[in-house]
Amino acid sequence: MGPMRNGARIGLECETPMTNQQQSLVHARALTKRYANSFTAVDGIDFDVRPGKAFGFLGPNGAGKTSTMRMIACSSPVTEGTLSVIGMDPRTQAREIKAKLGVVPQHDNLDTELTVRENLEMYARYFDIPRDVANRRTAELLEFVQLDERAKDQVEPLSGGMKRRLTIARALINDPELVILDEPTTGLDPQARHLLWERLYQLKRRGATLIITTHYMDEAEQLCDHLVVMDKAKIVAEGSPRQLIDQHSTKEVLELRFTDAVREDLNGQLNGQLDGLADRIEELPDRHLLYTENGERTLEQVNLRKIPVESALVRRSSMEDVFLRLTGRSLVE
Amino acid sequence: MTVLAASGRVWQRNWLVYKRLWHRSLAFGFLQPVLFLTAMGIGIGALLTPASLEAFGGVEFIDWLGPGLLAAMAMQTATFESTYPIMNKIMWGRNYEAMLSTPVGIRSIVGGELAWGAFRIGTLATIFLVVLALFGIPRSPMAILAIPVAVLVGVAFSACLIAFTATQKNDVGFSAIFRFVINPLFLFSGTFFPLTQLPDELQAVAWATPLFHGVELIRGAILDQLDPLTAPLHLGYLLLMFGIGAWLAERNLARRMAD
Numbered sequence: 001m002g003p004m005r006n007g008a009r010i011g012l013e014c015e016t017p018m019t020n021q022q023q024s025l026v027h028a029r030a031l032t033k034r035y036a037n038s039f040t041a042v043d044g045i046d047f048d049v050r051p052g053k054a055f056g057f058l059g060p061n062g063a064g065k066t067s068t069m070r071m072i073a074c075s076s077p078v079t080e081g082t083l084s085v086i087g088m089d090p091r092t093q094a095r096e097i098k099a100k101l102g103v104v105p106q107h108d109n110l111d112t113e114l115t116v117r118e119n120l121e122m123y124a125r126y127f128d129i130p131r132d133v134a135n136r137r138t139a140e141l142l143e144f145v146q147l148d149e150r151a152k153d154q155v156e157p158l159s160g161g162m163k164r165r166l167t168i169a170r171a172l173i174n175d176p177e178l179v180i181l182d183e184p185t186t187g188l189d190p191q192a193r194h195l196l197w198e199r200l201y202q203l204k205r206r207g208a209t210l211i212i213t214t215h216y217m218d219e220a221e222q223l224c225d226h227l228v229v230m231d232k233a234k235i236v237a238e239g240s241p242r243q244l245i246d247q248h249s250t251k252e253v254l255e256l257r258f259t260d261a262v263r264e265d266l267n268g269q270l271n272g273q274l275d276g277l278a279d280r281i282e283e284l285p286d287r288h289l290l291y292t293e294n295g296e297r298t299l300e301q302v303n304l305r306k307i308p309v310e311s312a313l314v315r316r317s318s319m320e321d322v323f324l325r326l327t328g329r330s331l332v333e
Numbered sequence: 334m335t336v337l338a339a340s341g342r343v344w345q346r347n348w349l350v351y352k353r354l355w356h357r358s359l360a361f362g363f364l365q366p367v368l369f370l371t372a373m374g375i376g377i378g379a380l381l382t383p384a385s386l387e388a389f390g391g392v393e394f395i396d397w398l399g400p401g402l403l404a405a406m407a408m409q410t411a412t413f414e415s416t417y418p419i420m421n422k423i424m425w426g427r428n429y430e431a432m433l434s435t436p437v438g439i440r441s442i443v444g445g446e447l448a449w450g451a452f453r454i455g456t457l458a459t460i461f462l463v464v465l466a467l468f469g470i471p472r473s474p475m476a477i478l479a480i481p482v483a484v485l486v487g488v489a490f491s492a493c494l495i496a497f498t499a500t501q502k503n504d505v506g507f508s509a510i511f512r513f514v515i516n517p518l519f520l521f522s523g524t525f526f527p528l529t530q531l532p533d534e535l536q537a538v539a540w541a542t543p544l545f546h547g548v549e550l551i552r553g554a555i556l557d558q559l560d561p562l563t564a565p566l567h568l569g570y571l572l573l574m575f576g577i578g579a580w581l582a583e584r585n586l587a588r589r590m591a592d
Contacts, residue, residue: 075433076591095436103434109427113350122349125342126435128334174435 023087024048025178025209026055026072030081033067041067043233044081049178049226054200054210056224058217058319060329063230065213066106069182072211073103086177099127102171102179106186108163110155116166117142117151120173127174134173141169145199161192168199179203181212185219197222217319227319229326236326241319248325249317250279252295256288256302257311273307282324291321336444339437343445344452346428362457366402366464373525374398374468388527392556399470400479400552401524403461407454407483408490408544412515414450415494416507423499429590439587443579446495447488454487455480465555472557479554485571486547492578499585518544523552546570 026049033042042064049055057065070076072085074094083090085097111119117138124134142148145165150158158166164184171179184200185193200223204210214220220227221241229237229244237244256274263270270288274281277298278290292298295314302309323329351358374395381394389397422428429442458480465471497510521531522544528536539545546567553559 073434075430095438098434099436101434105427105430105434107427109431111346111428111431112426114346118349122342122346123431123435125345126339126432126437128338128342128436 023051025051025086026211027084028068028082031068031071031078031083032080033064033071033076034079040233042071045228045230045233045235047228047235047238049209049211051177051209052207053225054204054212054223056220056227057211057213057230058215058220058224058227058323059213059230060215064233065230066182068230069180069211069213073101073180074098099174100177102174102176104164104167104171104179104181104184106182108167110163110166110170112155114155115151116147116153116155116158119155119166120170123170124173129174137173137175141172144172144202145169146195159192161188161195164188164192164196165199168196172203176208178209178211181210183213183215185214185216193219217323220319229319229323231327237322244319244322245317249321250291251293251317252291253315253317253321254278254290254292254295254298254302255313255315256290256307256309257286258288258308259310262308262310270307273305274302277301277305280325289321289324291317334436336438336441339441340444340448342437343432343442344448347445347449359456359460362460363464365406366399366461369402370395370399370464370468388529390527390558395468396470396556397552398525399465399468400555401522401548403458403465403479403483403555404486404544404547404551405519405522405524406461407458407486407547408518409515410454410457411450411487411490412494412511414453415446415491416498416510417504419446419495419498420501420504420507423586423589424502429586433590439590440583443492443495443583443586447491447579447582450491451484451488455484458483462555471555475557475559476555479551482547482550482554482568482571485568485575486544486551489543489571489575489578492575492582494578496578496581496585499582499589518542523548543571543574 030044034040074090120138228235278292280291282289378394550567
C-alpha cells in the first residue's frame with residue numbers, strides 16, 4: 001500500500017490501518033432486498049469486498065446491482081441477511097458509515113443551483129469538514145478530475161462526462177475509505193468513458209477501494225480485480241475476470257458468419273457440419289460462436305470441411321462469453 | 334455532527350443560492366405590501382362610511398387590513414417555498430438524495446428547510462412591519478410580536494406542506510392545494526373583512542382553520558388589542574399545527590426517500 005501514502009495530492013490520505021487488510025470492507029451473507037410489493041430485487045447473496053481492490057457487480061439491467069449498492073450505501077434498508085460495511089451495521093450506524101463512504105449514483109444529482117466549486121465546498125460542509133481542509137481538497141479534486149478551469153461555472157452547461165467527473169470529485173471530498181460507483185460510464189461517449197476510466201485507474205493505484213456496477217464487459221475487465229456476475233437477483237459466478245473466463249469459457253473463440261442464403265440452404269445441417277469442431281457452440285442471430293482452445297486450428301478444420309463461411313474472426317474469450325454461458329443471454333439487450 | 338448542526342448546513346445551502354438574489358427578493362418584499370395597502374387601504378378604505386367602519390372595531394380600514402395581509406403573506410410565502418422547491422429537491426434535482434449520502438439525515442433536512450422558511454418569513458415580516466410603520470399603523474412597541482407570530486404561521490404551514498409534498502409523485506396536487514386550501518384561507522380568515530359578516534356556521538368553520546388564528550394574533554399585536562383569554566388559544570392552535578406538521582414531514586419524507 002506504499003503508493004497510498006503519496007495520495008495527498010487528491011486528498012486520499014487513507015487513515016485505515018492496513019493491518020485490517022485481511023478483514024473485508026464489505027461483508028454480506030444471505031443479503032436480501034424485498035420491496036413493499038414483495039418483488040425480490042436481491043435474493044440471498046454472499047460476497048466480501050477486500051480493502052484496496054476494485055470490486056465489480058456485472059449484470060444486465062434489473063439484475064439487482066443497484067439495490068445491492070443502495071443497501072451498502074445505507075440508503076435502502078436491508079430486508080434480510082447480514083451486511084457489514086467498514087465493520088459497521090447499516091441498520092444502526094448509517095450516519096457513521098456514510099461519513100466514510102463516497103457515492104457516485106447512477107443518475108447525476110449535482111446541485112444545479114450552485115457552481116462547480118460550490119458543489120464541492122457545500123458537500124464538504126455536509127460532512128462537517130473544516131473550511132480550510134475543504135478548500136484545499138476542493139482545489140486538489142478539481143485538478144484531479146480536470147475541471148479546475150470550470151470551477152466558477154454553473155453545473156448545467158457541463159457535458160455529461162464533465163458532470164460525471166464532478167460527481168466523482170464530490171464523492172472523494174470526505175476522503176472515503178470506500179467509493180461506490182453505480183454505472184459510472186453509462187450514457188457517455190467513448191472518449192469521455194476512457195477519460196473517466198483513466199481517472200478511476202489513478203484512484204485505484206492510490207489504494208482506494210472501489211465498488212463498481214456496470215453492464216459493460218469492457219469496463220468490468222478494465223477496472224475490476226474481482227467480479228461477481230449477477231442475474232435475476234442472484235450471484236451466478238464470482239472471481240477475477242481472468243478466472244471467470246478460464247472457468248466458464250475456452251481460451252479462444254472463433255466467430256463465424258454465414259450469408260443468409262447459406263443459412264437457409266444448409267438449414268438444420270449447419271450445426272451438424274460444425275459438430276465436433278469446438279468444445280461448445282453458441283448460435284446467435286447473426287453469427288455462430290465456436291469455443292475452442294485454438295481458434296486458428298479450428299478455422300482450418302472448418303475450411304477443410306468446406307463449410308461456406310462468409311467471414312471468420314478469432315479472438316480471446318471475454319466476459320461477454322462468460323455471461324452468455326452462464327445465462328444464455330447477452331449482457332446488453 | 335449533531336442533527337442541529339446538520340440542519341444548519343441544509344439552511345446554509347439555501348442561503349448560498351439565495352444570497353445571489355437577496356436584493357430582488359427584499360425589494361419585492363417591500364413593494365408588495367406598499368402596493369396592496371395603497372390599492373386596498375386607501376383606494377377602498379376611502380369609500381367606506383363611518384357607519385360601515387364600525388364593523389372593523391372602530392379603526393381605519395387600512396389599519397385593520399394591514400396586519401391581516403402580513404399574516405396572509407406568511408402563509409403564502411410558506412406555501413410557495415414548501416411546494417415546488419421541495420419537490421425539486423426530492424425528484425427533479427435529487428438534492429436530498431445527494432444530502433442523504435452524507436451524514437445529513439432526514440430530520441436535519443426537515444429542520445434545515447423549516448429554519449430556512451423561518452428566516453425567509455422573518456425577514457419579509459420585518460420589512461412588512463416597517464411598511465406598516467410608514468403608514469403609521471402600529472399602535473405600540475408590542476407590534477414587534479407580529480414578527481415571531483408571522484414566523485410561527487409560516488413554519489406551521491411549511492411543515493404541513495412539506496409533509497404533503499413528500500407524498501406527491503408530480504406537481505398536479507399543488508394547484509388543488511392553491512385553489513381549494515390556500516385561496517379560501519386567504520379570503521375567509523378575517524383578512525379583508527370581519528368574520529362577523531359571515532353566517533354563524535361559517536364563523537365556526539373559520540375558527541377551525543389556521544390562518545384565522547394567525548390573523549387574530551398579528552392584528553392584536555399591531556393594534557395593541559391582544560385578548561389575554563383568546564390569545565393563548567390562537568397560539569396553542571398554531572404550535573400544535575407546527576408540531577404535527579413537523580412530525581408528519583419527517584415521517585413522510587423518510588418514507589419517500591427510502592423508495
